[in-house]
Amino acid sequence: MKKDRANGLSLKEHEVAGNGLLDRRLFLLRGLQFGVIANITPTNSLATTATDIDLIGPTWMHEPGEPFSTYGEPSEHEDDVVRFPVQNEMVPGNGVSWTPLHLLEGTITPNGLHYERHHNGVPQINPKNHRLLIHGLVKKDLIFSIDDLLRYPMESKICFIECGGNSNAGWNKQPSQSQAGYFNGLASCSEWTGVPLSVLLAEVGLRKKSKWLVAEGADAFAMQMSIPIDKALDDAFLALYQNGERIRPENGYPLRLIVPGWEGVLNVKWLRRLKVTNRPVMARNETSRYTELQPSGKSRMFTFPIEAKSLITSPSAHMVLKGPSLYQITGLAWSGRGKISKVEISADGGETWGEAALQEPILDRSFTRFRLPWNWNGKPAVLKSRAIDETGYVQPERTELVKKRGRHGFFHYNAITNWHIDSDGFVSHVYDKKENETTDSDINIDSDWD
Amino acid sequence: MKKDRANGLSLKEHEVAGNGLLDRRLFLLRGLQFGVIANITPTNSLATTATDIDLIGPTWMHEPGEPFSTYGEPSEHEDDVVRFPVQNEMVPGNGVSWTPLHLLEGTITPNGLHYERHHNGVPQINPKNHRLLIHGLVKKDLIFSIDDLLRYPMESKICFIECGGNSNAGWNKQPSQSQAGYFNGLASCSEWTGVPLSVLLAEVGLRKKSKWLVAEGADAFAMQMSIPIDKALDDAFLALYQNGERIRPENGYPLRLIVPGWEGVLNVKWLRRLKVTNRPVMARNETSRYTELQPSGKSRMFTFPIEAKSLITSPSAHMVLKGPSLYQITGLAWSGRGKISKVEISADGGETWGEAALQEPILDRSFTRFRLPWNWNGKPAVLKSRAIDETGYVQPERTELVKKRGRHGFFHYNAITNWHIDSDGFVSHVYDKKENETTDSDINIDSDWD
Numbered sequence: 001m002k003k004d005r006a007n008g009l010s011l012k013e014h015e016v017a018g019n020g021l022l023d024r025r026l027f028l029l030r031g032l033q034f035g036v037i038a039n040i041t042p043t044n045s046l047a048t049t050a051t052d053i054d055l056i057g058p059t060w061m062h063e064p065g066e067p068f069s070t071y072g073e074p075s076e077h078e079d080d081v082v083r084f085p086v087q088n089e090m091v092p093g094n095g096v097s098w099t100p101l102h103l104l105e106g107t108i109t110p111n112g113l114h115y116e117r118h119h120n121g122v123p124q125i126n127p128k129n130h131r132l133l134i135h136g137l138v139k140k141d142l143i144f145s146i147d148d149l150l151r152y153p154m155e156s157k158i159c160f161i162e163c164g165g166n167s168n169a170g171w172n173k174q175p176s177q178s179q180a181g182y183f184n185g186l187a188s189c190s191e192w193t194g195v196p197l198s199v200l201l202a203e204v205g206l207r208k209k210s211k212w213l214v215a216e217g218a219d220a221f222a223m224q225m226s227i228p229i230d231k232a233l234d235d236a237f238l239a240l241y242q243n244g245e246r247i248r249p250e251n252g253y254p255l256r257l258i259v260p261g262w263e264g265v266l267n268v269k270w271l272r273r274l275k276v277t278n279r280p281v282m283a284r285n286e287t288s289r290y291t292e293l294q295p296s297g298k299s300r301m302f303t304f305p306i307e308a309k310s311l312i313t314s315p316s317a318h319m320v321l322k323g324p325s326l327y328q329i330t331g332l333a334w335s336g337r338g339k340i341s342k343v344e345i346s347a348d349g350g351e352t353w354g355e356a357a358l359q360e361p362i363l364d365r366s367f368t369r370f371r372l373p374w375n376w377n378g379k380p381a382v383l384k385s386r387a388i389d390e391t392g393y394v395q396p397e398r399t400e401l402v403k404k405r406g407r408h409g410f411f412h413y414n415a416i417t418n419w420h421i422d423s424d425g426f427v428s429h430v431y432d433k434k435e436n437e438t439t440d441s442d443i444n445i446d447s448d449w450d
Numbered sequence: 451m452k453k454d455r456a457n458g459l460s461l462k463e464h465e466v467a468g469n470g471l472l473d474r475r476l477f478l479l480r481g482l483q484f485g486v487i488a489n490i491t492p493t494n495s496l497a498t499t500a501t502d503i504d505l506i507g508p509t510w511m512h513e514p515g516e517p518f519s520t521y522g523e524p525s526e527h528e529d530d531v532v533r534f535p536v537q538n539e540m541v542p543g544n545g546v547s548w549t550p551l552h553l554l555e556g557t558i559t560p561n562g563l564h565y566e567r568h569h570n571g572v573p574q575i576n577p578k579n580h581r582l583l584i585h586g587l588v589k590k591d592l593i594f595s596i597d598d599l600l601r602y603p604m605e606s607k608i609c610f611i612e613c614g615g616n617s618n619a620g621w622n623k624q625p626s627q628s629q630a631g632y633f634n635g636l637a638s639c640s641e642w643t644g645v646p647l648s649v650l651l652a653e654v655g656l657r658k659k660s661k662w663l664v665a666e667g668a669d670a671f672a673m674q675m676s677i678p679i680d681k682a683l684d685d686a687f688l689a690l691y692q693n694g695e696r697i698r699p700e701n702g703y704p705l706r707l708i709v710p711g712w713e714g715v716l717n718v719k720w721l722r723r724l725k726v727t728n729r730p731v732m733a734r735n736e737t738s739r740y741t742e743l744q745p746s747g748k749s750r751m752f753t754f755p756i757e758a759k760s761l762i763t764s765p766s767a768h769m770v771l772k773g774p775s776l777y778q779i780t781g782l783a784w785s786g787r788g789k790i791s792k793v794e795i796s797a798d799g800g801e802t803w804g805e806a807a808l809q810e811p812i813l814d815r816s817f818t819r820f821r822l823p824w825n826w827n828g829k830p831a832v833l834k835s836r837a838i839d840e841t842g843y844v845q846p847e848r849t850e851l852v853k854k855r856g857r858h859g860f861f862h863y864n865a866i867t868n869w870h871i872d873s874d875g876f877v878s879h880v881y882d883k884k885e886n887e888t889t890d891s892d893i894n895i896d897s898d899w900d
Binding site: 062065 | 487532537558570585595642643821
């Protein structure tokens with residue numbers, strides 16, 4: 001049995017893939033000992049001794065702490081855990097802010113850090129004066145106040161929302177060196193609660209020719225998007241609550257359309273109008289934007305579902321591993337087509353793959369946290385993660401995606417991300433060697449929000 | 451077929467219990483029509499017409515909204531959705547603050563609203579100077595920094611924490627007229643992420659006689675609690691993250707012990723020390739408090755698991771129903787012994803019961819949201835909810851609980867709550883008639899936190 005040189009452990013027998021990837025069931029990692037030996041005499045005494053207190057005795061135990069609060073805030077020592085805004089300077093309130101996925105754990109995104117994508121700022125809506133109109137190809141037009149909507153039966157769903165433009169820096173010729181969340185964090189996951197759209201559409205009564213629904217927001221942009229009526233009837237809902245409390249202004253207060261698993265722009269915020277139609281509205285954001293120019297010269301349109309994707313959040317760009325040792329590789333996987341069925345990790349640039357542990361519960365169209373132990377030997381390595389969803393769809397390598405769709409589609413980038421670890425433990429983003437040979441001109445689109 | 455007089459619906463056939471309780475599968479409630487008929491001419495035009503805008507045209511569409519933010523806040527129109535602090539004026543920072551469960555939906559409690567129970571305020575800890583010492587009956591004492599702990603393998607669990615003293619006003623002779631959350635909201639539910647305690651106990655190596663673990667917090671109270679080693683090894687963990695982000699100061703930043711399903715006080719905040727022992731420490735909060743005086747004159751001690759409990763959050767105390775109509779009864783159920791298997795609702799004061807729909811996912815030791823449609827006929831009614839967990843335990847009626855445990859135990863009150871709806875739709879808290887005949891003296895304990 002070969003001993004691991006860093007820890008004196010017998011890890012070789014637990015390897016599941018090349019370059020130190022270990023079995024996902026090897027959960028109890030004996031002998032890590034990241035702590036330091038305490039310089040105290042072991043004792044059976046139950047009392048706190050002066051020695052103990054002196055050893056780690058902090059000043060905050062010497063006097064009463066802060067009082068109770070009616071609404072809590074993060075610690076001041078976490079001030080760097082923030083959304084990162086990137087704005088189009090030409091249009092007020094047009095841009096995005098990124099969720100710092102590389103600084104978060106678990107699957108729920110706290111409300112204060114849910115990503116933003118606005119086209120003309122965040123309207124400050126007084127819910128008493130907000131109305132939802134449902135009209136068009138219906139038997140009777142109805143107007144709902146928020147109080148009206150609060151009386152309807154509700155349902156909750158934990159699901160992700162991902163902007164169709166998330167990770168679009170991946171189309172660039174050179175790999176983005178932003179931190180993982182500031183490159184892939186136009187994706188967040190919450191428990192949303194609201195009224196099933198099917199209930200309200202039954203109230204207004206659909207006419208025979210109804211095929212689409214045009215949703216409109218109450219922002220100054222009057223955001224409009226078209227959604228097939230079948231999806232609306234299937235699982236869309238009008239959310240009033242996010243992670244237990246009422247939705248916050250930047251996430252659509254007081255009312256947001258949730259279209260589970262479909263690109264973020266369809267999840268219209270500040271929802272004020274649903275018009276039932278027989279065709280899509282062909283609004284700006286489903287014609288000039290949120291469409292994808294293909295190598296053929298034609299554009300893809302109405303590319304609604306988010307394809308399976310994954311991202312290693314730790315280790316990831318800008319982090320530094322503290323020498324050869326055991327590490328837990330962890331990240332997020334999601335699919336707009338259902339549940340994640342498997343996530344595979346490679347530590348040797350894609351030569352061999354090991355299966356990661358998926359954190360229960362594994363939920364439909366939701367972030368799934370994956371984890372796998374890795375014994376880093378201190379040599380340069382390339383980490384990859386690959387998501388497979390319950391439809392059997394496999395997250396593609398970047399070369400494969402670029403070959404299929406070219407590099408000018410802007411939207412729906414879901415390729416595998418490579419993290420390179422150098423011999424100092426520093427992590428950076430790299431493409432596969434063959435990817436760097438692309439001769440196509442660069443487009444540098446990562447901050448092109450309009 | 452009898453028509454419902456309020457809505458012209460045929461609901462009688464869907465009744466599952468007395469006084470208007472309907473089948474939980476009757477989700478699509480046709481004909482509620484809480485909205486008002488829109489006074490516009492139906493049109494097939496896709497364009498937004500002047501008429502539409504004028505109809506509901508809000509001022510916030512006339513100019514760009516607020517800019518992006520690095521960390522979001524709730525709307526100013528939700529300023530009344532707050533924790534409610536009740537403090538012992540004699541001891542700084544000793545008391546509780548209640549989660550407003552009656553104003554929330556879904557199952558996740560947002561971090562800003564997670565309940566608080568402090569004994570001497572909230573220490574403002576600099577994580578760089580915080581240490582965890584594990585010592586006592588171990589093979590080697592170890593000291594861990596937060597950076598050390600962040601290197602260990604983690605796991606996530608969505609679970610509730612409930613204070614052992616939650617709902618203690620229920621022991622009083624007269625029913626509390628506080629809002630549901632301000633009487634039962636020392637219970638909250640989050641996704642916690644951290645290091646399994648079993649991993650760290652393997653690091654220090656348990657000695658033969660180790661039976662208990664004494665956990666100590668780094669607040670000025672130096673909170674100490676004893677936990678059986680078997681539970682510690684089973685599913686306890688050291689949480690660093692709550693709902694994705696690092697734990698907030700009032701919830702234990704930077705490190706909290708999570709003991710799933712066991713009373714809140716064991717989930718020691720600001721964790722600084724774990725001492726492995728062969729007997730409990732007999733600290734103040736496991737002897738003079740968090741023990742329960744029984745009718746026999748003896749006290750129950752170490753009553754760790756939270757028994758199954760449920761609470762209708764809407765309608766609940768202080769709410770007003772807007773006349774005879776269909777309503778969705780909704781609330782939360784939880785058990786410290788596993789999953790909720792069933793919630794039953796009564797609308798006739800306990801004569802008959804109907805089964806509520808449970809919102810998926812139904813998770814171990816977590817809040818479970820239940821819902822059931824109810825056709826209120828406008829007459830006085832008493833609503834009850836009754837939780838049953840996977841062990842078969844049935845949430846007791848108050849008379850049953852009081853008969854068994856007396857009224858001086860203070861802790862672990864989990865009886866069924868009755869909401870009375872009068873003919874004006876006003877909701878108040880009542881006891882069953884026989885409960886009001888109690889002759890025992892009152893103790894008025896609901897604000898007795900020390």
